[in-house]
Amino acid sequence: MKKIKRIFALTLALTMSAGMIGCGNSTKEENGKNDTKSRSADDSTAEEKPAVTETTGDFDLSEFTAASDVSEDLSLEFEAEKGTLLNEAMIMDKAFAGEFSGDGYVALYEKDDEVTFDIELPAKGSYNVILRLASDNVNSENLITSDGNAIKKFTSGDPKFAEVTAENVLLEGGSHTLGVRAETGHIYVDTLKIVPADPVDLTQYEVTDTLCNPNASDNAKRLYSFLRAVYGKYTISGQYSGDNMGYESREFIEINKRTGKTPAILGLDVMNLGISTKVDHKAGGGDMVPIQAMDWYNNHNGIVTLCWHWHAPSQYLEVNGQPWWRGFYTDSTNFDLGKAMSGEDKEGYDAIVAELDNMAEQLKPLAEADIPILWRPLHEAAGDPRYPNNAWFWWGASGREPYLELYKLMYDKFVNEYHLDNLIWVWNAQNQSWYPGDEYVDIVGYDCYPAERDSSSQKYYYDLLKECSPTGSKIIAETENGAMFDPDAAFNEGTRWAYFSTWNGEFAIKDSQLSDRYTTFEMWDKIYAGERVLTLEELPDLKSWPIDLEAYLAAK
Incomplete structure (x- = not known):
C-alpha cells in the first residue's frame, strides 16, 4: 500500500511537471539567448522567496590528518629474489635491464603473478613503498598487496632498473604479508624498501568559491x-x-x-x-x-x-547492424559530430x-x-x-x-x-x-x-x-x-x-x-x-x- 501511495504521489507530481514543461515552451527569441536584459526582466518579476535561516547545525568541519606513530628513521629493505613467488613469477639473473643487487630479481609477466614478503611494522601509519624495478611496457599498472588484498596501484615504464614509489600506503602495525602483484605485468622487481611517508598537503583541497x-x-x-x-x-x-x-x-x-x-x-x-x-x-x-x-x-x-x-539523431541510427537503443555508441551510428559542427552536415547540426x-x-x-x-x-x-x-x-x-x-x-x-x-x-x-x-x-x-x-x-x-x-x-x-x-x-x-x-x-x-x-x-x-x-x-x-x-x- 505504501508503494502504491508513493507511485500515486509521484504520478501527480509528474502531471504537474508536465504542465510546467508545456507552459515553458517558447521561441528562442522569447528565451533571449545571451540577452541580459531578458534575464533582468525575469528576475524583476520573480516571486520573492522567503528568507532562509542559514545553519551548519552540528556538522563537523574539522580538518582530517592521518595520525602516525612511525619513527622517521624507519627503513626496511628486501631483496625480491628472497621473497615468496606466486603463480608464474620467476627469478632471473640476466642483466638486460641493468645492474641488479643481490643474486637476481623477480619477473612478473602475467596477471596475478606475485612476489610477497613477510614484514613486521612497529605501528599503524602511512608508508612509502619504494620499488627498484624495470618494465617492458610504458605505463604498466601493477599492485601493492597486503595480506592478499590489493591496496595500492602504481605505474612504471622504465626499461632499466629505477626507483618507483607507491606513496602513502596505509598499513596497520604488526605482522603482514606485503606483495607486488602483476596486473598488466612485464615488470622485473629487484628490491623493495619501506619508509615513513610525508604528511598529506591539505592546501590542495582549497578550491574556487x-x-x-x-x-x-x-x-x-x-x-x-x-x-x-x-x-x-x-x-x-x-x-x-x-x-x-x-x-x-x-x-x-x-x-x-x-x-x-x-x-x-x-x-x-x-x-x-x-x-x-x-x-x-x-x-x-x-x-x-x-x-x-x-x-x-x-x-x-x-x-x-x-x-x-545521448542517442544520436534518429536518422543516423540503426547502422552496422546495431539496434537503435545502442545509439550513443560510436559503432552504432554514422553521425559525424565534426561535420555537423563545421556546417558540412546542416541537418545533423539542426538535429543536435x-x-x-x-x-x-x-x-x-x-x-x-x-x-x-x-x-x-x-x-x-x-x-x-x-x-x-x-x-x-x-x-x-x-x-x-x-x-x-x-x-x-x-x-x-x-x-x-x-x-x-x-x-x-x-x-x-x-x-x-x-x-x-x-x-x-x-x-x-x-x-x-x-x-x-x-x-x-x-x-x-x-x-x-x-x-x-x-x-x-x-x-x-x-x-x-x-x-x-x-x-x-x-x-x-x-x-x-x-x-x-x-x-x-x-x-x-x-x-x-x-x-x-x-x-x-x-x-x-x-x-x-x-x-x-x-x-x-x-x-x-x-x-x-x-x-x-x-x-x-x-x-x-
Missing part, C-alpha cells in the same frame, strides 16, 4: 558551498539507479539492507528524455527522472547527479540543436523548483587517456575540437538561453587537453572501473585530473565507478575524491541482491560505516547550508 555560472541559483550555491566545505574532509557516497528510481531502486534497497545506510547521491540518466528516444522510439521511463530528482532533494535532503547517454532545446525544456521544471543538480554531460568523451583515439561515444569520436564546440554550445544554451541556473557543471571528458576552461566547469571527474575487488584509491586518475584546470582550483570527483576504493587508504594518501557514484547493475547487484563481485561485502560494510564517508543520513540540511560559509563562520 564561486560557480562558473555567475547567475547560479541559491540552492546551487548552497550545495556547492557544502561540497567545497567537505572536500578533503569527507567523501560523499553515491549510487546510480538502474531503473531511474530513488528509494525504490534495487541498488538502494540492497545497500540499505546490508549496511543500514543510504547513498547520499542519487544518480539518474536522462537518456529517455531525448527526442531520438522519447519521441522517435517511444522509450519509456524518462518522464520520471525530474520527479525522482525533486523527490530526492525535497523529501529526502539528498543530492542528485544527472548524466545523459533541437535535442539541446528539448533537453533544456525537460530540465526546466528542476530549475524552476531550484533543485540543484550535478550535471554531467558528454561524459567519457575522450575514452581512456592511456589509449588515444578510442572514444566509445559519438560525442568524442570526431576528436577534441568538435567536442569542445558542442560542450560550449550546450553551456551557452542551458545557461544564457534557458537559464538553467540550478546546474553545477561536472566535466568528465577524461583528457586534460579536452578541458573547456574554468569558466565552463565546476567539478572535474573521472569514471574509474578497476579490476574486480581492486579497492585501491585510483590515484593515477585523481592526479591526472589535478592537471586539468590551469589554476588547479576545481573539486575532483569519482563520477562513476565499478569496484569501490578503501576510504581509509585513500584519505591517508591524499586521494580524497569529493564523492563516488557506483554504477548500477552488475557493479552493485546480482540476482536482485547486493553483489560482492566488484566490491567485497567487507568493503561495502567498511565504506558505508566509514568515518570519512557521508551517507544520506549524515548530510546536514542542504537547503539551509550557508552560501557564504566563511562569512557565516566568522559571524559565529
